[in-house]
Amino acid sequence: MTDVAWESASQKLNTVLGKNNFATWIEPMDFRGVQNTVATFGVPTSFFGNYVRQNFGEAILDSLNGAGMPASRIAFRLMDDRTVASAPLNQDLPAKKTAGETGLQGAKLDARFTFENFVVGKPNELAHAAAKRVAEGRGVTFNPLFLYGGVGLGKTHLMHAIAWDLGQRQPDINVMYLSAEQFMYRFVQALRERKMMDFKELFRSVDVLMVDDVQFIAGKDSTQEEFFHTFNALVDQNKQIIISADRAPGEIKDLEDRIASRLQCGLVVDLHPTTYELRLGILQSKIEMYQESYPGIEIGRDVVEFLAHRISSNVRILEGALTRLFAFASLVDREITIDLTKDCLSDILRASDRKVTVEEIQRKVSDHYNIRLSDMLGPKRLRNFARPRQIAMYLCKQMTTRSLPEIGRRFGGRDHTTVMHGVRRIEDLKDKDHQIAEDIQMLRRALEG
Ligand code: ADP
């Protein structure tokens, strides 16, 4: 239950402290639980902990108390100190090694994020294969490896898996994994403490550098600059670099062009949104893991299919749902049925109801009709483009909460009356044209996952 409560406390903190504070100071911490009203967090450095205590201590305690975890004090531990037990679900997990033992520096690696625990399916097979190749560490084939995709699709998992594998195969090489936020934080700290030489030396001495969520440094000029120099210095020495981001290098807003183009020099692979089959596979594998922690709790095939069908946004949410379900079932000591699931996960299910985005719809529709996305969004009036465009508009109106003007804007800046006309046209045709009705049904099903 700890994870669930922390999740709700985090949400509160996000609102109270603002997105930026939250992303810089709260998210990087590793919540270890509350015991005897002492809440413990893993932090990258002691400075980090002190800063958080001074600035956000009260807010953190408030949020924990609000989430039903009475806490009166905060304690910090350094992240590579793995002696503090984390959530119960982490017991008996494959990798027992600590970051220290494998010669790794930077942020802590999650013991669960290994290749063995990564379920491969169509949407992630390329990224997985590329990660595997890099993990073999036989010479630098692509540099950098750039992994991108939406949140919760496995980028961090794959990066940690590479680090674990490399650490095992070549214990004496220096692998550094850290988030772009942590890179910035270290950089700022080095500036403040006048330790830039140490900073540069540290980063230039690694054999493999992994920077997660690099989109974070976009728009932060001096951090970008320093990142660029670090990057170049390592590439020059033929050291492997692995980067992740939430989108392709060229699409990261406020990222300097020269950095974007350097990032594209290696191999760029994306993780696609999960499919129903992949979600089933992931659920199956997580359930086996959870059943070790919660022996005796059974979860029926129908419930698994229900979850895979209904929670299609991302794997993290899928996992969160499963964790809560198991925790709940073990507390109330009841069999996990669809009804119990609906009850226990009502908020998650509600939130994933409206998950389809305009972009997804546009992509699906243009794929379905085998036309280029740019043609569908562009000015061409040919029936071949206009009909799919109207169908996409119709689906956007039906499946998202976007208004007509908003939809118009996303269809190449069209007027809302054009969208309205398109939507009406399809509503009309749908009743007369069997093929169109069928297409819409198919697209809708595909988009709902
Ligand atoms: P990202 O970094 O892309 O936002 P993460 O790597 O943190 O996503 O993944 C979110 C959660 O989902 C993690 O707990 C991760 O283990 C899990 N996950 C994602 N993809 C898979 C997969 N293919 N197999 C197993 N677990 C996965």
Ligand code: MG
């Ligand atoms: Mg991540």
